Amino acid sequence: MIDPNSATDAELAAHLAEVAGRILLDVRASGMFEGKALGKAGDATANEFLCHALRAARPDDGLLSEEEKDDTARCSMSRVWIVDPVDGTREYGEQRSDWAVHVGLAIDGVATTGAVALPGLDGGMVLRTDRADTLPVPAPVPRFLVSRTRPAEEAEAVCKAMGGELVPMGSAGAKAMAVVRGEAEIYLHSGGQYEWDSCAPVAVAAAHGLHCSRIDGSPIRYNMADPYLPDLLICRPEYAARVLELVASLD
Missing domain, CATH: 3.30.540.10 (Fructose-1,6-Bisphosphatase, subunit A, domain 1)
Known part of the structure; x- marks a missing residue:
């Protein structure tokens, strides 16, 4: 206790x-x-x-x-x-x-x-957040976490461009923590979420040294009047610039 x-x-x-x-x-x-x-x-x-x-x-x-x-x-x-x-x-x-x-x-x-x-x-x-471990060694091919039922189009497109592998998984928290735990390298989401879907995962991921942002590269802000927060990127820092570049090229 x-x-x-x-x-x-x-x-x-x-x-x-x-x-x-x-x-x-x-x-x-x-x-x-x-x-x-x-x-x-x-x-x-x-x-x-x-x-x-x-x-x-x-x-x-x-x-x-x-x-x-x-x-x-x-x-x-x-x-x-x-x-x-x-x-x-x-x-x-x-x-x-x-x-x-x-x-x-x-x-x-x-x-x-x-x-x-x-x-x-x-x-x-x-x-x-107060017990952050060193990130595991990444896989040679980047693994992208996506929804089991409705993978984001952006994630599929970026994964293809980077020669990556799609890994279907359930909840947002499970996907974010899979990156922390070394089961994947990139969690790119654009299908709509709310603040409660990502606040704790983003705090934990950032504490472990992962990149966390909106998919346009802007900071993720919480405690907004409207808690709708449609997209985010949680990934190993070495992949962040390339992923954001490719997402921007999709527009």
Whole structure:
């Protein structure tokens, strides 16, 4: 257990993401739900825990969650927690492993601190901003992470131009952490997302030395009045300039 009064923001984020992940595994193991009903139950249960815990631990901070009615009062706050209780609800409901829990903190619009839990992996895993490891050696051919069901046209085009390989995967958090873990080199997304889909993953990826930006190269900003955030690029830094150049050439 941790004391929220003495824990750092990163410690708090990691602890809450891990506990929420265990809760979600328990909901799934209960056998009471399946498919879409399981996803809905997991979302509701994890969201209740995360929002209650964050409001208790950091009462002066703002909060934005995918599963909560948005209180735009957060827009006037410097510190805002941005959470996704189940990133990859479909994958969670299908009993797959490629889903995640996101607990991120944006300070003055920048994804600064956070944790991404991957409870579906054997033994579970939490990647966090305060425990950054050296990036693994990249593959000789760049691997591009794309959606299982609707790969982004830009990602397919850039992958082809770079002689790369497409790797389908579930949630945004799972894909971003796959780059951190060395399972791929590039995550290029342009199919539409929201702030909760990427805040914690971007914070963790940046802490590990990865390039994080919009696909036009501009910074990713959080705690906007409209949380829609349609695109992003998370990749190894040595690939960033070439990927951004190729994306720009598609216009």
